[in-house]
Amino acid sequence: MVKKQKLPKLGFLYLDYVLRFFDYSNFRGWPDKIEEVTYHWKNDKTRFINEVKRKKIDVLVGNIPATAYETFKEIAAALPHVRFIPSIETQFSNKSKENVTLFCEKYNIAAPKTIITYDDKKADKHFKNCSYPQIVKRSYGASNYGGYFVHKVDNYREAKALFAEKKYKPVYSQNAIPLKDSGDIRVMLIGHKPVCAFWRYSGAGQWITNTSQGGNMSYDNVPMNALELAVKASKAAKAEYWACDIGIDENTNKAYIIECATAFAAFPYIRDWIGQYIMWDLSGGKFRLPHVPLFSWEELGKMDPSVLRTLRHLYFAKYEPSADGAYWLADKGNFDMQLTDEAKASDVPESIKPPLKEEELPTFLKEDDVATLSKIGEERLYNVVDISLTELMTLEGMEEDVAVNIKELVEEKKITTFEKLADYFISSKEQIQQWSKFFLK
Ligand SMILES: Nc1ncnc2c1ncn2[C@@H]1O[C@H](COP(=O)(O)OP(=O)(O)O)[C@@H](O)[C@H]1O
Ligand SMILES: [Mg+2]
Structure with a gap:
């Protein structure tokens, strides 16, 4: 071969x-x-x-x-x-929520009905006539700020008040999906095959699913239609690796994409699989294609996250059934790991032209901001002892698993000052240096 x-x-x-x-x-x-x-x-x-x-x-x-x-x-x-x-x-x-929406529209992938506009009159008209609740988001920038830029409004008055305060441009607002079990589903794919999936549930009294705000997660009972929608999005994006957040409408059981991107937090063993998949692709099959049985996440998910964080290079052999067993074990569904098609310029949806240059928009992040921004909202300096996970997530370049890790170290009282972080994250000195200006010394 x-x-x-x-x-x-x-x-x-x-x-x-x-x-x-x-x-x-x-x-x-x-x-x-x-x-x-x-x-x-x-x-x-x-x-x-x-x-x-x-x-x-x-x-x-x-x-x-x-x-x-x-x-x-x-x-x-x-x-x-x-x-x-x-x-x-x-x-x-990856660039913006607006782009996620345009991508879903272009490829006919189910997503909440969304208005994206720079025109205040159009926005006003929308909020007068739309159904509520609406979910309003800051479109631009990295996602995974733990809902920091995501708001629910229940009527016209609340929508007006929100935009008076936030001044987000473009106006980006969508129908709220009545989320089944107050949760959404994260699906990670490699070569269009789901390799990991879990529910994230909201904390008590919250509408937003946010594991950093008391929500919890479960690897069990991820529905087939969520996996199918994720595969459809991954194929449309021609993504070697991909993650989707999917909401299920509790009334219709229909699945909707809430977010999708190639940038997401993943345990090292998942990144190993991606590496292996890429090596398989680049070597024309000389390296072994990782075999990741569907729903193996249900079994792996039984382990404590602190264990999952340290597992590396997981290998599943293909079970070779006897002739009798073959019938029962035949792979169900269309979930094979496969090569991605080659991308071309016309794959990308047409963007909505802002009336100003992007960098003149109030919510645009410039390249330079990467080094200086991150202080979102409040001006005060954080104390590592009581910074919330959500606040940690707003730091530029912070990933979910790292934030959780920091939070654990704080709770175990292993970290009491910001400087102590450096002892635990030796490989990311530069990154910690960057974060240091947001913390009390
Ligand atoms: N249209 C929607 N309907 C219902 N819930 C939503 C909707 N959009 C977002 N949410 C909830 O808000 C959370 C955060 O929104 P998301 O778009 O993922 O922004 P972030 O960048 O903060 O992750 C989602 O995980 C989901 O729980
Ligand atoms: Mg999200």
Whole structure:
């Protein structure tokens, strides 16, 4: 099956201040040197392009954060022979909630009915006539701020008051899905196959599902239609790896995409599977395609997260049934892990043109902001002892699992000052340095 061939030259795409999704350990067994190229922000485009060329990189692997998306469109255009994994087109949804909506509309993927507009008159008319509740969101920027920029309004008066205060542009508002079991479902896919899925339930008295606000999660009973919708979105995005948040309407049982992106928090063993999948792809099948049985998350999910965080390189052998068993064990459904189609420019939906330049909009994050922003809302400095998970999540580059980890260390009284963090996160010195200005010393 495998032709002897030269492997492409692989490089990791990193950005200063952004936590790294992959490193060498996720690509165990790759026989060649893997290069690294780090984007330093602020007019670093040309230098970055030259470094990729100088290192003769064929494939750049890594996520691009929202603030760098437009820059990386230009970088990719200047490197036509470099394959980005995921492709720039695939990462369109990472940039904003508006893009998620446009993506779902283009590919006819079920999502809440949404208005996106820069026109205040249109917005006003919408809020006079729409059904309530509406969910209003700040469209731009990284998601996973734990609902910090997501609001529920129950009537016209509340909508007006919210926009008077928040000044979000564009106005982005959608029908609230009456969420079944007050939860939504996170599905992670590799090569269009669901490899992990779980429910996230809201905390008592909350409408928003937020595990950092007292909500909890469960790996059990993820419905088939949520998996099918996630697969449909992954295929439309041509995503090597992908995650969707899906809400189920409690009245109709219909599944809707709430968010989808290539950037998400995932335990290391899942990143190992992604690395293995990419090696399989790039080697034309020389490396083994990871075999991840459907619903294996139900079994893995029985372990404590502190154990799951340390599991690495999980391997499931394909069970080889006897002739008698073969019938019963035949794989059900269309959930095979497969190659993604090649992305092309026309995959990307047409964007809604803002009346101003993007960087003149009140809620736009500029590249420079990545280093200085993060202080969302309040001006006060945080105390590591009582910072909430939600607040931790607002720090630029913070990932869910890291935030949870920090919170645990604080609760176990292993961390009492911000400086102590550095002892536990030795590999991310730079990142901690960045966060330090938001904390009391
Ligand atoms: N249209 C909607 N209907 C019902 N609940 C929603 C809707 N949109 C968002 N939510 C709830 O709010 C949460 C946060 O919204 P989301 O769009 O995921 O923003 P964030 O960037 O904060 O993760 C979701 O996980 C879900 O619980
Ligand atoms: Mg979310």
